[in-house]
Amino acid sequence: MKIMNKNIYLKIVTIVLIVGFYGCDVFDPDPISDPNNPSVDEVILNANANQLQNLVTGLEQRNRTSTVGAADFTGSFGREFYPMYTSDPRFMAQWLGLADGASAETDRSFYQSGQVWVTPYLTVKQANVLIEAIGNTDQVNQEQKNGYLGVAKTFKAFAYIIPLLTQSEESGIRIDVEEERDPGPFVAFDDAIVQIRALLDEASTDLNDAGSEFNFSLTSGLESFNTPAAFIQLNRAIDARLAIYEGDFAGALESLEEAEPFFELDSGEDVMNKGAYFVYSGPPGQFNPYYYPPNAETNQILMVHPSMVDDAEADDERVDAKFFERDESVSIVSQGTTFSSLYQDNRFMAEANTSPFPWLRNEELILIYAEANLRQDTPNLVEAVSAINLVRDTWGLPDFVSADPAAITDQLLYERRYSLWGEFGHRWLDAKRFDRLDDLPTDGGTIYEYLARPLSEVNWDDFSGN
Numbered sequence: 001m002k003i004m005n006k007n008i009y010l011k012i013v014t015i016v017l018i019v020g021f022y023g024c025d026v027f028d029p030d031p032i033s034d035p036n037n038p039s040v041d042e043v044i045l046n047a048n049a050n051q052l053q054n055l056v057t058g059l060e061q062r063n064r065t066s067t068v069g070a071a072d073f074t075g076s077f078g079r080e081f082y083p084m085y086t087s088d089p090r091f092m093a094q095w096l097g098l099a100d101g102a103s104a105e106t107d108r109s110f111y112q113s114g115q116v117w118v119t120p121y122l123t124v125k126q127a128n129v130l131i132e133a134i135g136n137t138d139q140v141n142q143e144q145k146n147g148y149l150g151v152a153k154t155f156k157a158f159a160y161i162i163p164l165l166t167q168s169e170e171s172g173i174r175i176d177v178e179e180e181r182d183p184g185p186f187v188a189f190d191d192a193i194v195q196i197r198a199l200l201d202e203a204s205t206d207l208n209d210a211g212s213e214f215n216f217s218l219t220s221g222l223e224s225f226n227t228p229a230a231f232i233q234l235n236r237a238i239d240a241r242l243a244i245y246e247g248d249f250a251g252a253l254e255s256l257e258e259a260e261p262f263f264e265l266d267s268g269e270d271v272m273n274k275g276a277y278f279v280y281s282g283p284p285g286q287f288n289p290y291y292y293p294p295n296a297e298t299n300q301i302l303m304v305h306p307s308m309v310d311d312a313e314a315d316d317e318r319v320d321a322k323f324f325e326r327d328e329s330v331s332i333v334s335q336g337t338t339f340s341s342l343y344q345d346n347r348f349m350a351e352a353n354t355s356p357f358p359w360l361r362n363e364e365l366i367l368i369y370a371e372a373n374l375r376q377d378t379p380n381l382v383e384a385v386s387a388i389n390l391v392r393d394t395w396g397l398p399d400f401v402s403a404d405p406a407a408i409t410d411q412l413l414y415e416r417r418y419s420l421w422g423e424f425g426h427r428w429l430d431a432k433r434f435d436r437l438d439d440l441p442t443d444g445g446t447i448y449e450y451l452a453r454p455l456s457e458v459n460w461d462d463f464s465g466n
Helices: 006-019 049-077 090-095 118-135 142-166 189-208 220-225 228-246 249-258 269-273 306-310 317-322 362-375 381-394 405-419 426-433 455-464
Strands: 081-085 275-278 300-304 323-334 337-345 357-361
Touching: 049 081, 049 090, 049 118, 049 142, 049 275, 049 357, 049 426, 081 090, 081 323, 081 337, 090 323, 118 142, 142 189, 142 228, 189 228, 220 228, 220 275, 228 249, 228 357, 228 362, 249 362, 269 357, 269 362, 269 381, 300 306, 300 323, 306 337, 317 323, 317 405, 357 362, 362 381, 362 405, 381 405, 405 426
Parallel strands: none
Antiparallel strands: 081 300, 275 357, 300 337, 323 337
């Protein structure tokens, strides 16, 4: 990542953080003497509660930007979407690998790859500023500090996941980035995921020692996790996701147990949809970037990949819930070929452009539970199938019946594909995890396996002699 001087670093922190999610002046931070050239000391030296609140709010906003911003990128790689943005033909041509020579795996400046690399690392930096500020203040007591630290480390751990999953296992990512001009080495996938999970464990310990209340407020999207004890449930849910990425299925089941009652084995839409969300307020804040008016006449729209509708089981209620059938299809010409889709995103029609965007829902946890039971050393196929059927029952589908691990795996991947569509690029990530990239439709292009290490990182190591 690019190394920043203190003024740039603070602009990343202060300007965005003070605005935060709320889009209004809900806090009264200490005045900055020179707003055009603020000092980092304003937020990391003996910060008061208002300043720390700004940092927490900004950390949530950074996490929202990096997570939501990656969904169309990885979703296009996994053919969940057609990125029909005619403002720049590279969205389709590069992301679908249609253009001659297009290669995410070799192009170190691949189009828009910063949103799955630079942007998540800004969240990491944001968390590091909050952690440093907590270490340098006497305005809050130790129990309160533990609450800030537990939340900061949880967000920081989650931010690492995005770049880690988009790089090759050998290439890996940097974990140690606290020193701006002396970042640590790249860490391969296996070691990196161990370190990220250790950070989540450390955060959980902090939260256990944080008392019964936070000394700060979280947005309404995290209202179910607004105490240290409740936030531990979110922390453990994130760890469960990482555990299946690591292949630690026993660990995934343990973390799910610790995530209760957020994790709940039951059917019904309310059960499936409970969890953590990113919220939007509209001006002067942001709108939900995935909302488009139904039947909008636009050539700047993210459309549902036709395979999502074509491959769905009959009567799967997730199709109508997630995909809106337009009166007329949207088409785009890329590299001499016309691509069309009749369906746009339907998830946010009810609340329109201020609808919350899902971060981590219980439906995913139920499917993690199914996978962990299926793939642990001593599989519990009955329990795996039972969990799958909780999801199917919710969406109007008949029970799935099988004792064949291969058939259960196929069904699990089907449920993950439709339940988690558009949330984190799960279809692409699952295809990589299960060695099924060849099953994805190519559209005449390329299905990428990973992104090349960014050019800025290569140049930095060359410059510094690492």
